[in-house]
Amino acid sequence: MLLEVNNLGKSFGGVKALQGVSFSFAQGQIGALIGPNGAGKTTLFNLLTGVFPPSSGEIHFRKRLLNGMSAVQISALGMARTFQNLQLFTNMSVLENVMVGCHGQTKTGLLGAALRLTSRKEEKHIRKTSLEMLDKVGLMDYADSPADTLPFGQKRLLEIARALAMRPEIILLDEPAAGLNPTESRFLVDLIYRIRSEGATVVLVEHDMETVMELADKIVVLDFGEKIAEGTPVEITRNDRVIEAYLGREVQQPA
Amino acid sequence: MDSSSLMQYILTGLAQGGLYALIGLGFVLIYNVTGIINFVQGEFVMLGAMLAVTYERMGLPLPLVIVFAVVSVALIGAGLEVISIRPARRATPLTLIIITIGLSMAVRGIALLIWGTDPLVIPAFSGGGPIKILGGALMPQQFWILGATAVSVLGLYIFLDLTVMGKAFRACVINKMGASLMGISPRRMSTLAFALGAAVGALGGVVFAPTLASYDMGMALGVKGFVAAVLGGLTSVPGVILSGFIVGIGESFGTAFISSGYKDAISLFILLLVLLVRPQGLFGIYGGKRV
Numbered sequence: 001m002l003l004e005v006n007n008l009g010k011s012f013g014g015v016k017a018l019q020g021v022s023f024s025f026a027q028g029q030i031g032a033l034i035g036p037n038g039a040g041k042t043t044l045f046n047l048l049t050g051v052f053p054p055s056s057g058e059i060h061f062r063k064r065l066l067n068g069m070s071a072v073q074i075s076a077l078g079m080a081r082t083f084q085n086l087q088l089f090t091n092m093s094v095l096e097n098v099m100v101g102c103h104g105q106t107k108t109g110l111l112g113a114a115l116r117l118t119s120r121k122e123e124k125h126i127r128k129t130s131l132e133m134l135d136k137v138g139l140m141d142y143a144d145s146p147a148d149t150l151p152f153g154q155k156r157l158l159e160i161a162r163a164l165a166m167r168p169e170i171i172l173l174d175e176p177a178a179g180l181n182p183t184e185s186r187f188l189v190d191l192i193y194r195i196r197s198e199g200a201t202v203v204l205v206e207h208d209m210e211t212v213m214e215l216a217d218k219i220v221v222l223d224f225g226e227k228i229a230e231g232t233p234v235e236i237t238r239n240d241r242v243i244e245a246y247l248g249r250e251v252q253q254p255a
Numbered sequence: 256m257d258s259s260s261l262m263q264y265i266l267t268g269l270a271q272g273g274l275y276a277l278i279g280l281g282f283v284l285i286y287n288v289t290g291i292i293n294f295v296q297g298e299f300v301m302l303g304a305m306l307a308v309t310y311e312r313m314g315l316p317l318p319l320v321i322v323f324a325v326v327s328v329a330l331i332g333a334g335l336e337v338i339s340i341r342p343a344r345r346a347t348p349l350t351l352i353i354i355t356i357g358l359s360m361a362v363r364g365i366a367l368l369i370w371g372t373d374p375l376v377i378p379a380f381s382g383g384g385p386i387k388i389l390g391g392a393l394m395p396q397q398f399w400i401l402g403a404t405a406v407s408v409l410g411l412y413i414f415l416d417l418t419v420m421g422k423a424f425r426a427c428v429i430n431k432m433g434a435s436l437m438g439i440s441p442r443r444m445s446t447l448a449f450a451l452g453a454a455v456g457a458l459g460g461v462v463f464a465p466t467l468a469s470y471d472m473g474m475a476l477g478v479k480g481f482v483a484a485v486l487g488g489l490t491s492v493p494g495v496i497l498s499g500f501i502v503g504i505g506e507s508f509g510t511a512f513i514s515s516g517y518k519d520a521i522s523l524f525i526l527l528l529v530l531l532v533r534p535q536g537l538f539g540i541y542g543g544k545r546v
Contacts, residue, residue: 049436075438087433089426096422101437103423126419166438 001060002027002201003048003170008057010043017043018225021057025170025218030196031203032212034236035222036245041205042084044222045172049081050074062169078169082159082176084205088147094158095143098130101165133161137191153184157191164195171195173204177211189215213237221245259390264507266388270397272503273404275522277459278480279487279495280407281452286489287428288441288448290348294355295335297477298362299453302328303460304468305366308375317380325457332453335362336446344442359473366470374469380462399462407455408496414451424448456480475519479506482526488536498537501525 001024010018018040025031033041047054048061050071059066066074080101089097134140137157142150150158156176163171173192177185185208192202192215206212212219213233221229221236223245229236236242278300285293306324315323339354346354380399385392415421427434427444435441459476460468483502487494502522509521529536 051432051436070440071432071435072438072440075436081436083433087430087436089429089433091429092422092425099419100422100426100434100439103419103426103437103439123417123419162437 001025002029002062003203004058004060005044005048006058006060008044008047008059009055010040010047010052011055016225018047018054018222021222021225021227023220023227023230025201025203027201028196028199029201029217030192030215031201032216032219033203033205033222034207034209034212034219035228038224039222040225041222042174043225045081045174045205048074048172049079075166078167079172080163080166080168080170081172082156082163082174084174084178086155086159088155088158088162090146090148092147093144094139094147094150095127095130095134097147097158098133098162098165099126101133101162102126102129130165133165136164136194137161138187153180156180156184157188160191164200168200170201170203173202173206175205175207177206177208185211260511262389262391264391264511265504266391266393266397268504268507269500270393270400270503271506272483272500273400274459274463274476274499275479275483275502276404276496276499277407277455278476279483279499280411280480280492281456282481282484283487283489283492283495284411284455285448285452286484288424289340289351289445291340291351291355292481293449293452294352294477294481295332295359295362296452296456296480297473297475298359298366299328299332299456299473300460300463300476300480301366301470301473302331302362303457304464304472305370305375305460305470306457307461307464308377308468309370311377321458321461324461325454328457328460329450329454332456333446333450336449340445340449341442344445359477363470363473370470372470374467375464377465377468379465396462396465400459403458403462404496404499407458408492411451411455411492420447478519479522482522482529485526486529486536488538491536491538494536494538 004024006022008018008021009016021044033044035041046052048059048066050066050069050073054067061074061077061079064077089100092100131140131143134143137160139154139157139161142154147155147158156179160173160176176188180188189211192204196202204212204215216233219231219233219236220227221239221242228241228245229239231239278296281296281299282293285291303324306327307320310320310323335358339358340351343351343354379394379396381395383395385394386398415425423434423439424444424447426437427439427441431441479502480499483499484495486501487498502525505525506518506521510518
């Protein structure tokens with residue numbers, strides 16, 4: 001398994017945001033994490049990417065234990081992500097944002113760069129790769145625009161391009177379809193298939209059920225910080241606990 | 256006042272302002288990445304000047320004196336960050352600022368032990384008399400200061416805007432969490448910021464060395480640079496450069512109209528004025544960071 005989560009828990013003070021969550025995603029899968037608001041999906045992403053450490057349990061990625069690793073170390077292992085509330089480098093151009101994503105592939109060390117020894121060839125190569133990424137998400141025409149000026153949907157795509165520039169093994173997308181219009185959603189779905197076909201594993205947190213059911217090979221459902229179901233889209237739609245979590249229980253006899 | 260002495264005050268102010276801009280630039284670079292007001296900045300200037308004198312006395316040619324002094328101080332800056340700031344990086348910015356104050360005292364003390372209390376003397380970089388411009392006159396060394404400011408700004412522009420490492424540096428300024436998830440280590444960038452800040456400060460010290468090179472010069476110059484940085488909004492590179500010149504010219508006119516005894520008071524007066532009237536500085540933006 002590419003990504004394995006065992007009995008993962010996270011408490012903030014007395015609040016248990018996640019508790020005893022276990023699941024795994026295989027190489028080349030498109031996985032989805034779903035659940036009502038506040039179920040702990042974004043917390044889970046933050047644990048996976050090392051934004052903060054888990055309180056209990058283990059995360060294995062490419063057979064390596066991630067507990068205790070920093071976000072920088074985890075990203076170097078090949079994990080990239082996008083954010084629910086965009087985290088673009090707002091004062092930079094669209095192209096520069098993507099080039100920053102390539103930063104990890106530069107070989108020039110800190111001292112070399114400080115002394116201006118960065119090889120021109122390397123810079124050129126990074127520029128070229130970054131433009132390819134922009135082309136992939138359809139933002140080629142905006143390469144030199146400030147990232148701030150893009151419409152919302154395209155900022156989303158820019159975040160994906162920036163994450164792809166890291167050449168990740170796995171890419172975590174936090175609500176990629178939120179706020180997109182139907183055309184943009186369509187494009188996103190195609191893009192995710194393309195990312196998978198190029199060998200990366202995709203895990204998304206998503207509210208838009210239509211998108212999830214269409215894309216995902218495997219779905220993990222969270223509710224109040226616990227895993228309540230796991231399976232294929234078909235299995236999930238038939239799962240009683242999932243239906244209950246989303247639609248509520250039928251009113252029983254008042255006690 | 257006639258126009259030629261007016262011109263003279265402006266020119267003197269510009270030359271002095273170039274130095275303040277360089278020192279302030281160091282404050283801005285380090286503040287942007289780490290959130291720390293680095294009070295060692297003035298000592299970097301002092302080290303630049305003292306090392307320039309030392310290397311010059313070893314008989315090195317001028318270009319090597321400049322390069323060696325700047326690189327040495329950059330390494331010292333990075334080293335100080337690694338041994339003192341990095342281990343305490345989880346502390347609040349206030350604690351870190353106090354650490355830098357302690358560091359500045361330590362650096363000054365060590366400089367006193369190495370170089371003694373007497374000011375050191377080296378000849379101006381290029382000979383010749385004052386150069387006349389529009390009725391005023393500047394010493395050749397003052398052109399060196401303005402040149403150093405120009406070179407630093409250009410160098411920083413090339414680094415920050417045109418290299419991937421520079422973009423990573425800016426990314427870290429704009430969004431630290433986003434940057435660390437892109438594999439950019441804020442710790443390394445913090446060290447880099449100290450190295451860069453030390454380097455620009457040292458360059459200021461080197462070109463100022465023929466005017467003054469003394470173990471205790473850092474504090475006063477550091478304060479001037481700090482005033483320039485605050486006036487410029489603490490985060491803006493163009494802001495701090497312009498503010499450096501404003502402080503320099505303000506000081507020059509204050510000397511002319513009030514008294515040369517108030518020279519140092521004028522920049523502090525500017526600082527007070529800024530803090531009272533426009534605490535975000537001329538170019539500062541609350542909540543937003545810019546490089």
